[in-house]
Amino acid sequence: MLKHGLDPADRRRPERVGRAELAQRREAMAHFLRVAGPQLDQLYSLVALPGCNVLLTDADGVVLDQRVGDGDAAQFRDWGLWQGADWSEAAQGTNGIGTCLAEGRQVTIHRDEHFHTRNTGLSCMDAPIWGPDGRLLAALDVSSARADQTGRYNRLISAQVGQTARAIEAMFFRASFPEARIVVAMDDHPEATMLLAVDRDDIAIGATRAARRALGLEREGAIRPRPAADLLGRDDDLAGFERAERAAVSRALARAGGNVSAAARALGVGRATLYRRMGRLGLNAK
Template identity: 65%
Template structure:
């Protein structure tokens, strides 16, 4: 029995087992691929690809995300590119928007369908790093024969989700490897860097969405999540990342209804994580400005009178 046939039989056996799906996330994904999406693990066709006008429209819709993500994709590629890895950014449907691949590896990844315009959603490609990351909205590593399709078992895929400014999942960050000697231990090391880069993209996208607001980093028990609040000149919270919404009990999705920061965070029990972060930001600005309130206000992007009010509220005097 060939490895391909053995893989196909194993996937179908597991996919048909309800008990296996209940015990394993991988088995559950294989079952979704076979039952919900009607896929055959022995299928030979390549990934579906968007081209022409359809691809241009997709790229245009995600132009802002691609702009803020580009330098972070470059940084990630500088760390993993020499080891035979490709870096890909997809939209929330699993369509590849941008990529970083060495010239020497381009032909291999193109043959596998890891290229701009390719649709790697779970509904079309079965269990894979990009599609399963988006379907389950979590970090995943799909290593070689964990893929649903037998034709994808030569690759390893390491992915992390990226959430938008309104809490919605909007993209996946993927590192895929063509190396036959890629180990699971190495995948885990790459996975940590992928998660860190995804968080950096999420933070940069949130800051761009609220470029006129003050961005405050709040405390969270999840060190891998971006926990940011956008506060306007009236001290109203007007935006929050997905993790910040969870921490403060806001609606998980959609535009945030403005609310006074003090009403949400309170002061009865002493400074909150938000207030400590705000106080630190004001102190840093005053220190950089040598105590000059007008200069500190300019650095913070607020008016001098507004800064005086905040200093008073935070218990800071001019000295």
């Protein structure tokens, strides 16, 4: 890691942010941490052998939450696998958390694959978690210092880490659109979280990162509202809203980009008529 000016023989612990900064980072992600907490408990219950530590970081690689046994706490604290520690690649070189975040993909860094020699006794299995806005939000990590850690065992843990990361991502997406209907954009990609948030008028107002990529939506940030039926390639009758006048008008407006005249032409009505219907339906021109 010459570009970061790191020395593989450096045996200093990872830097930790101050107590106040850690509290600020946790507060900024408080909603996410509440959603993720039960999933961390469940993951730890599945991998809770001596010598294992479950960690959740923010997008910068700073550890915000963890699950570790009392008998292992001192050792992992000494390694720096503890709340507040910075495990970004810029700070630690190749490691499970930092490399997962840098590459935006699930990774396993086994023992001497770590950059720092003081970390070569660890096996780290990590998966990224993407936010509702399509941006990288966190990394989920299981770090093991067990001497009997094998490649087969790493693969089993890695599969569970990936599954838990997808569960957290889906749960947080749902929690971020509490009034919306959540539909599966595609069900033939079980390794990805492909969800759409759809409002009562069948307009898609949110999408997970995987759904954005699959459906050609905006990569990050808010998505432009579009009829869910258009995105999913389904007939309107399957969406169940085709006879609802409000939904029909909303879809026409969304397809026209909010242009009332164009929407009226698409619906085969006059502009004044459409305005009257919009008023009666409680719809406003954008």
